[in-house]
Amino acid sequence: MLGYPKLADILARMLAVAFLVGITYNPVGHCYxxxxxxxxxxxxxxKIFIGLLLGxxxxxxxxxxxxxxxxxxxxxxxxxxxxxxxxxxxxxxIDLADPMQLTLVIEGVIIxxxxxxxxxxxxxxxxxGQLDSQSLN
Amino acid sequence: MxxxxxxxxxxxxxxxVFITWNPTGVSYLGWLRATWLDHPWSxxxxxxxxxxxxxxxxxxxxxxxxxAWLSLRVRGMLGVAVVLLFGGLAADEAGWVSLWRxxxxxxxxxxxxxxxLTVGLVRSIVRRRVIxxxxxxxxxx
Numbered sequence: 001m002l003g004y005p006k007l008a009d010i011l012a013r014m015l016a017v018a019f020l021v022g023i024t025y026n027p028v029g030h031c032y033x034x035x036x037x038x039x040x041x042x043x044x045x046x047k048i049f050i051g052l053l054l055g056x057x058x059x060x061x062x063x064x065x066x067x068x069x070x071x072x073x074x075x076x077x078x079x080x081x082x083x084x085x086x087x088x089x090x091x092x093x094i095d096l097a098d099p100m101q102l103t104l105v106i107e108g109v110i111i112x113x114x115x116x117x118x119x120x121x122x123x124x125x126x127x128x129g130q131l132d133s134q135s136l137n
Numbered sequence: 138m139x140x141x142x143x144x145x146x147x148x149x150x151x152x153x154v155f156i157t158w159n160p161t162g163v164s165y166l167g168w169l170r171a172t173w174l175d176h177p178w179s180x181x182x183x184x185x186x187x188x189x190x191x192x193x194x195x196x197x198x199x200x201x202x203x204x205a206w207l208s209l210r211v212r213g214m215l216g217v218a219v220v221l222l223f224g225g226l227a228a229d230e231a232g233w234v235s236l237w238r239x240x241x242x243x244x245x246x247x248x249x250x251x252x253x254l255t256v257g258l259v260r261s262i263v264r265r266r267v268i269x270x271x272x273x274x275x276x277x278x
Contacts, residue, residue, distance in 0.1 A: 013267070045226040052220045064268040122269035133271040136207045 009122070014115040020057045021111050027103045058114075065117025068124070068132060077116055081109050146258050151251040153197050160243035165194055205257025208272065213260075214253050221252040 025033040032054060036047050065074065085105055088094045096102050121132040158166045169191070172183050205214060225245060229236040236242050261272040 043227075043230060045223060045230040049220070049223040049227040052223055056216070056220060064270065067270055068268070118268050125269055131271055132269060133273045136272050136274050 010119050013118050014111070017061060017115040017118060018111045020054065020061070021107055021114070024054050024058075026107065027100055061114040061118055064121070065114060067117075067134065068120040069117050073120070074113065074117075077113060078109075081112055085109070142262075143259055147251075147255040150201060150254040150258060151247075153194070153201060154247045154251040154254065157194050157198060159247055160240070165190060201254045201258065205254050207274070208257045208260045209253070214257070217253045217256045218249050221249050 023031060025031050032050060036051070039047075069077065085094070085096075089096050094101050094105060096105065125131055156165060158164045161167075162171075169187060173187060209217065222245075225234070225236060225248065228234050234241055236245065265271050
């Protein structure tokens with residue numbers, strides 16, 4: 001029913017989550033946060049509307065994460081990602097003392113966690129045949 | 138579901154809402170008022186047509202509302218209404234519409250209702266397609 005999950009499908013979902021996080025806040029370019037805080041008091045309704053749309057996007061990803069991974073899956077995932085960050089810092093590939101790099105690492109962690117939540121149900125169905133379903137009534 | 142499917146479903150929901158009622162008066166409720174309420178005795182010949190149209194519209198509206206409620210529940214429906222409301226206010230701010238004119242403000246309720254029905258209709262499909270999680274209806278006990 002869901003078909004074979006191609007790598008391109010997984011990548012597309014991760015890129016969509018990365019776009020959502022990046023457009024909300026990023027330290028290197030234009031983002032919603034900078035537009036709201038530095039852009040003056042103009043266009044308040046448009047800012048609220050865009051903020052609501054971004055909020056809906058995050059709610060969608062968080063709900064998918066809770067549904068597919070729950071706490072029992074999210075904690076090991078965070079431990080793995082945290083260990084990876086620690087390893088990269090130990091190998092001096094990243095410098096956590098640099099505020100810019102630290103911000104990018106935190107954003108990367110958020111993207112990996114939310115992206116995993118969005119993709120995991122599809123991957124689990126392919127691996128185990130178990131369909132993630134929710135009863136409506 | 139491809140973008141065309143979303144557009145078709147959206148048009149269907151808005152069509153149902155506007156056929157049921159719209160501010161121009163050319164709608165089922167406008168027809169009901171004009172024939173039955175204003176001229177009750179002369180409308181007897183139109184009763185079967187009014188009845189069958191009304192029951193069909195009622196059934197379709199009930200189906201769409203139930204689908205939206207099962208998918209979104211009250212919190213989700215209110216959330217969609219809030220987002221669409223601020224979308225309308227943003228369009229007003231940009232000068233595309235003028236919500237403070239009565240003739241345009243009266244289009245806001247059917248716009249919001251149509252949007253809620255559309256999101257309720259497509260949410261389960263999008264959810265299954267994007268994240269692989271399905272919504273299941275249990276049979277009644």
